[in-house]
Amino acid sequence: MEEANGVVKHVVLAKFKEETTSDQIDEIIKAFANLVTLIEPMKSFQWGKDVSIENLHQGFTHIFESTFEGTEGVAEYVVHPAHVEFANFFRCHLDEVLVIDYKPTFLRS
Amino acid sequence: MEEANGVVKHVVLAKFKEETTSDQIDEIIKAFANLVTLIEPMKSFQWGKDVSIENLHQGFTHIFESTFEGTEGVAEYVVHPAHVEFANFFRCHLDEVLVIDYKPTFLRS
Numbered sequence: 001m002e003e004a005n006g007v008v009k010h011v012v013l014a015k016f017k018e019e020t021t022s023d024q025i026d027e028i029i030k031a032f033a034n035l036v037t038l039i040e041p042m043k044s045f046q047w048g049k050d051v052s053i054e055n056l057h058q059g060f061t062h063i064f065e066s067t068f069e070g071t072e073g074v075a076e077y078v079v080h081p082a083h084v085e086f087a088n089f090f091r092c093h094l095d096e097v098l099v100i101d102y103k104p105t106f107l108r109s
Numbered sequence: 110m111e112e113a114n115g116v117v118k119h120v121v122l123a124k125f126k127e128e129t130t131s132d133q134i135d136e137i138i139k140a141f142a143n144l145v146t147l148i149e150p151m152k153s154f155q156w157g158k159d160v161s162i163e164n165l166h167q168g169f170t171h172i173f174e175s176t177f178e179g180t181e182g183v184a185e186y187v188v189h190p191a192h193v194e195f196a197n198f199f200r201c202h203l204d205e206v207l208v209i210d211y212k213p214t215f216l217r218s
Contacts, residue, residue, distance in 0.1 A: 008160065011120070011172065013209060048211025051117065051180055054187060056208035063120065063209050071160055078163060098207075099165035100122060100172050102157025 008068045008101055010077075013060040015096040024093060025062070031086050032064055038082040041073030042066050059096065074101055117177045117210055119186070122169040124205040133202060134171070140195050141173055147191040150182030151175050168205065183210055 016025060029047055036045045047064045050057050068074045077083050091097075125134060138156055145154045156173045159166050177183045186192050200206075 009157070010161075013207075044215065046213040046215035048118070048213050050209045050211060052119075052208050052210035053180070053184060054208050056206055058207050060207070060209060063211050065213070071162070075162060097165055098122075098167050098169070099161050099163050100159045100169060101161035102159060102172050104155040104157050104174070106153065106155035 006070050006103075008071055008074055008103055010066045010068060010074055011100045011102070012064040013098040014062045014064070014090075014094055015059045016061065016093050017095045020093040028090055028093060029062075029064075031089065035077075035082055035086060036066070039077050039080045041068050041070075041076050043068060043073075060098065071101070115179050115212075117180055117183055117212055119175045119177060119183055120209045120211070121173040122205075122207040123171045123173070123199075123203055124168045125170065125202050126204045129202040137199055137202060138171075138173075140198065144186075144191055144195060145175070148186050148189045150177050150179075150185050152177060152182075169207065180210070 032047070033045050036042050044067045045064070046066075047062065050061050050063070066077075068077060141156070142154050145151050153176045154173070155175075156171065159170050159172065175186075177186065
């Protein structure tokens, strides 16, 4: 197995509040994606809705993954004004959130 | 934003039992990675330890991501004898587990 050089993946799981509408969720996703254009160390963004069949999602419905070059990049992102502004908006709509960062070690078939 | 054609990402977060040793965790990771060679629809595997700084990991310490071609691939994996055997072994060492599957929509800078 190889470790991808320096890359850190920042994974956010979200459970939205009951009163948050799907239009508001769409707005949040667009604002999240837009951070790539505003925050230099944020290199990519992807997201999706849970489609799992094992019933182990613990109520989380959305996942967001962004990549950074190194943990310093994540640290810069966390305090960046564009992220702080987005996070305040995002947080208003969250019932629960879970964040994991990791340096992926990978294997392909 | 584009949707990666047919790809499903299968994300597993784990919190191991206190009594599980780091050697046992290494053994679990090798066995998980080895499923790529045994289960045809499982296309790739990566994993990492949490290095997040926001203290929102909710006690989860490890993340495992595998990819599949379509949700049928995940369904085939879940019931595959090699996965069932691995999952029984993995579960013995788990304090908590969370699973999310998603079809990634992505954006690159």
